[in-house]
Amino acid sequence: MLDSYIKDENGFRYLEIGKGQPLVILxxxxxxxxxxxxxxxxxKDRFRxxxxxxxxxxxxxxxxxxKSFAKFLHKFLEFKGAENxxxxxxxxxxxxxxxxxxxxxxPVKAMVLTGSSGLYEKGFGESYPQRKNYDYIKxxxxxxxxxxxxxxxxxxxxxxxxxxxxxxxxxxxxxxKSAIRHNMAKDLPKIKIPTALIWGKQDVVTPPDxxxxxxxxxxxxxxxxIDKAGxxxxxxxxxxxNSILENWFRKRKLI
Numbered sequence: 001m002l003d004s005y006i007k008d009e010n011g012f013r014y015l016e017i018g019k020g021q022p023l024v025i026l027x028x029x030x031x032x033x034x035x036x037x038x039x040x041x042x043x044k045d046r047f048r049x050x051x052x053x054x055x056x057x058x059x060x061x062x063x064x065x066x067k068s069f070a071k072f073l074h075k076f077l078e079f080k081g082a083e084n085x086x087x088x089x090x091x092x093x094x095x096x097x098x099x100x101x102x103x104x105x106x107p108v109k110a111m112v113l114t115g116s117s118g119l120y121e122k123g124f125g126e127s128y129p130q131r132k133n134y135d136y137i138k139x140x141x142x143x144x145x146x147x148x149x150x151x152x153x154x155x156x157x158x159x160x161x162x163x164x165x166x167x168x169x170x171x172x173x174x175x176x177k178s179a180i181r182h183n184m185a186k187d188l189p190k191i192k193i194p195t196a197l198i199w200g201k202q203d204v205v206t207p208p209d210x211x212x213x214x215x216x217x218x219x220x221x222x223x224x225x226i227d228k229a230g231x232x233x234x235x236x237x238x239x240x241x242n243s244i245l246e247n248w249f250r251k252r253k254l255i
Contacts, residue, residue, distance in 0.1 A: 015040070016051075018045060018046070018048045021254065022047070022085035028093055029092045030191050033194050042238075042246070043246075047086075050080055052080055054093070055072060056168075057168050061174060064171045064174045064175055069096045073235040086111070087100070087112070088111075089114070090115055090232060092175060095116055098116070111193070112248075114199065114234060120181060120213075138160075142160050144231045145235075147236060185213075185217060188218050196226070196244075197214050197218075204207070
């Protein structure tokens with residue numbers, strides 16, 4: 001169990017485990033600390049893993065955007081003294097990583113993106129016309145995965161609660177619009193650090209052509225595909241995801 005490694009300090013709620021090279025993990029809009037359990041277990045003996053809970057529902061509405069979350073990451077890294085980290089981001093977490101690298105002066109050693117926003121993403125849309133319809137929310141949640149069984153009742157219930165909570169839905173939509181507004185296409189060629197792109201072949205939120213565009217625009221990137229996986233391959237195909245990531249770390253002499 002990883003719950004014992006979760007801390008609440010200085011306004012941050014985060015997981016910390018291991019020693020050495022900092023590996024900072026950033027989750028997506030509907031994601032959380034548990035999304036990366038398998039990754040954390042696999043690498044906890046070789047990295048100092050830090051995973052902050054992004055303040056999706058606690059920041060003021062006007063600050064619920066990619067830019068403010070990059071500032072949040074900056075403050076978190078300074079607070080933890082995490083120098084020259086590797087950033088690993090899924091969905092929104094990848095977008096925050098990209099914005100951070102291009103707009104903040106703290107050096108980053110390498111970056112891993114999986115199902116990252118920043119160029120294009122297809123989420124629930126700009127509104128939730130059937131947000132009180134449980135079956136609709138269940139169907140939309142299932143679309144995130146290749147295997148619909150990954151959308152457990154617990155997960156669907158949580159998404160249903162989010163979209164029917166005015167405070168949470170306003171912030172979710174604010175982040176979705178911010179992701180569109182902060183398109184990274186012009187900034188990507190400036191990012192010179194090694195970047196691994198690990199993508200689900202069946203990702204319908206950030207489809208394969210998005211991964212191809214990231215690969216084309218990022219100067220030092222390598223693209224890896226995971227079959228039978230959607231927007232969160234680290235959850236659907238954890239062994240394959242970890243194997244690809246470990247091999248890339250070794251190739252780049254990061255472990």
